[in-house]
Amino acid sequence: MLAGKTVMITGASSGIGAAAARLFAAEGAAVVLTARREQLIEKIAAEIAETGGQALAVAGDVTVPADVRRVVDAAVETYGRLDGGFNNAGWATAGTPLHETDDAVFDQVIDVNVRGVWNCMKAQITAMLADGRGGAVVNTSSAAGVVATGATASYIAAKHAVLGLTKAGGDEYGRRGIRVNALVVGSTRTELMDQVLADTPSLEESFVSRSMQKRMADPVEVAQAAAWLLSDRSSFVTGGSVPVDGGWTAA
Ligand SMILES: NC(=O)c1ccc[n+]([C@@H]2O[C@H](COP(=O)([O-])OP(=O)(O)OC[C@H]3O[C@@H](n4cnc5c(N)ncnc54)[C@H](OP(=O)(O)O)[C@@H]3O)[C@@H](O)[C@H]2O)c1
Numbered sequence: 620m621l622a623g624k625t626v627m628i629t630g631a632s633s634g635i636g637a638a639a640a641r642l643f644a645a646e647g648a649a650v651v652l653t654a655r656r657e658q659l660i661e662k663i664a665a666e667i668a669e670t671g672g673q674a675l676a677v678a679g680d681v682t683v684p685a686d687v688r689r690v691v692d693a694a695v696e697t698y699g700r701l702d703g704g705f706n707n708a709g710w711a712t713a714g715t716p717l718h719e720t721d722d723a724v725f726d727q728v729i730d731v732n733v734r735g736v737w738n739c740m741k742a743q744i745t746a747m748l749a750d751g752r753g754g755a756v757v758n759t760s761s762a763a764g765v766v767a768t769g770a771t772a773s774y775i776a777a778k779h780a781v782l783g784l785t786k787a788g789g790d791e792y793g794r795r796g797i798r799v800n801a802l803v804v805g806s807t808r809t810e811l812m813d814q815v816l817a818d819t820p821s822l823e824e825s826f827v828s829r830s831m832q833k834r835m836a837d838p839v840e841v842a843q844a845a846a847w848l849l850s851d852r853s854s855f856v857t858g859g860s861v862p863v864d865g866g867w868t869a870a
Pocket of ligand 1: 629630631632633634635636653654655656657679680681682707708709710711731759760761762804805806807808809810811812
């Protein structure tokens with residue numbers, strides 16, 4: 620599905636991003652993995668290379684524009700161009716009610732989830748425009764980007780903002796061959812989820828019961844939707860918010 624494409628994946632050291640790196644490589648993409656935990660992304664890149672895939676690991680922090688540009692530059696230098704960006708890095712905490720939340724928590728949640736996507740879109744779209752052949756961007760939002768899920772207010776605000784950036788990007792670059800979409804992700808078994816449930820175990824029942832399928836996703840089920848949106852098979856899909864939430868936001 621992704622043969623001949625180069626795709627950058629943020630948050631590739633664990634969870635959905637790690638599953639995406641393995642899946643996109645199996646679908647034929649050259650993958651460029653980034654996250655702060657260098658050893659983890661290097662290990663995944665080595666595994667992909669051992670099985671005949673093409674993978675590059677470049678450590679970085681999505682909140683730092685220069686780090687993000689370094690990842691995009693490495694993708695272009697190594698593989699000749701950038702066709703896709705899966706902007707998936709995110710951070711959440713089970714947290715506290717809005718009025719008791721420390722401003723530093725608000726800043727961190729907005730920084731990783733919104734500024735991180737902003738930094739990535741700027742660098743990726745710049746490279747795609749320079750190449751002139753278009754591309755596809757997929758941003759990871761959440762059911763919390765559509766409704767108040769019970770997550771913290773700052774996370775809900777941040778994931779709503781990701782959908783705003785997605786619509787604006789789709790609109791601004793539609794005529795120049797760049798599609799921008801978002802995933803509305805439901806509860807998925809990852810490190811982030813493990814931490815949230817460790818902090819507030821009572822959330823598990825509500826997360827499971829609010830999905831139509833009465834279960835959480837495996838990370839690769841989310842990665843499958845991203846692969847399709849990054850591929851030419853979704854050529855008329857842009858500015859969209861694709862639910863991968865077991866029906867949560869439809870119920
Ligand atoms: N799991 C769920 O139920 C769920 C539901 C809805 C939406 N989501 C969204 O799905 C995305 C992936 O999360 P996940 O569930 O797979 O969680 P995860 O396993 O904790 O992965 C989060 C990833 O983001 C990276 N990251 C965090 N802060 C970063 C920073 N400042 N710079 C660079 N990378 C950073 C982490 O890597 P390093 O620590 O190595 O930097 C890690 O690879 C997030 O956007 C999350 O909000 C998840």
